[in-house]
């Protein structure tokens with residue numbers, strides 16, 4: 001089976017894998033002590049299993065039915081009424097957690113802000129009242145384009161509170177990406193900021209937002225948070241300052257939480273697929289709430305004494321589920337850091353772990369590999385003894401990075417939860433629990449209630465240690481419900497490849513112990529530093545440049561990023577290849593899509609290899625680039 005993007009940081013099962021077994025201390029602390037027992041029950045009695053968990057949360061009205069399956073469309077907690085914000089905030093105000101810290105935030109330049117559950121809830125209520133008084137109502141989609149500041153979770157929660165689905169666009173995306181997402185969501189309100197800080201530099205978010213809005217006339221109101229204080233143009237009648245609105249009587253701290261249906265949309269989050277058009281992955285209040293709540297609780301063994309840090313951006317699914325919703329649903333204290341891991345020095349993260357007493361760190365292999373390069377002396381300077389557990393997400397973690405993370409950061413004491421999941425799954429799906437023995441590089445076993453398998457094209461399980469398609473065989477509460485406005489594409493993309501099951505787009509193998517080793521994407525999706533990009537998106541950005549006639553993009557293994565983008569470009573007549581043009585094209589992609597999509601390398605070709613039916617053969621370009629066998633070239637055009 002060929003897998004175009006799969007060969008970097010290979011997650012190969014070593015011949016004699018080393019085991020890391022949980023210590024007595026870890027086991028004693030764990031919510032779940034016997035994985036096999038809980039897993040078995042979850043598959044034998046899924047309704048009982050999921051409803052027991054759901055009962056740990058509050059519902060305005062209980063469900064008539066746990067689950068309804070109208071292949072491939074699922075409903076969970078059918079007939080129930082629940083709002084995720086009621087469980088993330090409102091319900092804690094009735095308990096001692098009212099005065100517990102919900103959020104601790106540190107800005108890149110060192111300032112910090114904290115919010116107790118009471119204070120956070122008050123801010124959310126005030127902003128929700130503002131949105132309501134502006135006419136935003138249940139079902140209206142609000143686009144949020146903010147840097148990593150507390151107003152980002154506040155805005156998300158305010159939207160959810162009034163039943164308005166949010167669509168968060170990552171602050172590292174640029175004009176075209178933002179415009180496409182606003183247009184698809186048909187948002188009338190955009191929430192942005194004057195700018196954001198990253199690596200000591202100001203990112204001009206308002207400038208990008210304005211340019212996007214010019215091409216997305218559905219936006220009637222831009223709410224602008226002041227972060228950097230730099231002067232920005234404010235268009236009369238459209239642009240309003242957040243702090244002005246929050247100082248008006250309309251910003252009432254009394255705000256009823258909308259009694260949403262369990263199946264009402266909570267958010268859409270756009271993600272890259274195999275075509276240039278981003279997909280709006282739709283999640284709902286009830287099932288997503290149950291899934292994010294229990295995965296965070298069991299996998300990271302969260303307790304009230306923890307200070308939890310998920311170092312992702314709230315603008316990605318990891319941040320939605322495990323910076324914002326999961327921690328608040330659990331009544332946890334969640335830490336958010338605004339800036340770059342190495343600013344101003346490579347010990348920034350380790351210093352914050354020490355200063356805030358972080359007990360669980362959840363990050364991506366690319367960040368670990370990046371920080372590894374600076375050596376052990378930087379983390380060595382700091383007391384990291386508050387840590388008790390570590391997590392990894394976003395791409396396969398190579399055993400070398402795993403061991404470094406375990407030895408140097410976890411000081412050999414902290415188990416690593418290598419969690420596999422996707423924007424579409426909403427919650428972590430394949431992962432160890434603290435009571436499970438680990439093998440570096442393997443995401444180990446499915447979470448209770450999740451049935452995963454490695455199969456061939458026909459859906460038959462492949463033998464141990466053989467590559468196959470990673471599939472999910474039964475619905476789960478936090479699963480996406482559809483692609484926004486495109487149920488057809490939802491069915492086609494996820495439920496039509498292998499009969500009867502959800503296709504993840506990843507390849508994997510299972511070893512003789514039943515442990516799953518995820519290898520990587522099998523489609524035209526590239527994971528660059530853990531961020532998901534479609535080749536087609538980058539290609540579409542390139543061909544909007546006047547010098548470019550055609551382009552093809554591949555992912556190339558990269559030591560730190562996992563994969564880096566290489567673009568092949570055919571120039572229009574009258575344009576010549578040059579180093580200056582390479583730089584211009586890279587800047588062009590960054591302007592259109594964002595710096596994360598900037599090609600690492602650009603090569604000029606007289607023509608692209610195509611099939612006789614005119615399809616670009618990226619697979620061939622990739623094989624040539626990596627010096628691999630070209631495989632079947634019988635369809636190649638002469």
Ligand code: PRX
Pocket residue numbers: 271317318392393394395396397418419420421422423424443504505506518519520521527530531532
């Ligand atoms: O290829 C898998 C990879 O990330 C993809 C999903 O990307 P996204 O929707 O951006 O969500 C990322 C964070 C949940 C998957 O199809 N992936 C994610 N986690 C892992 C992983 N690959 C290997 N091991 C993981 N732990």
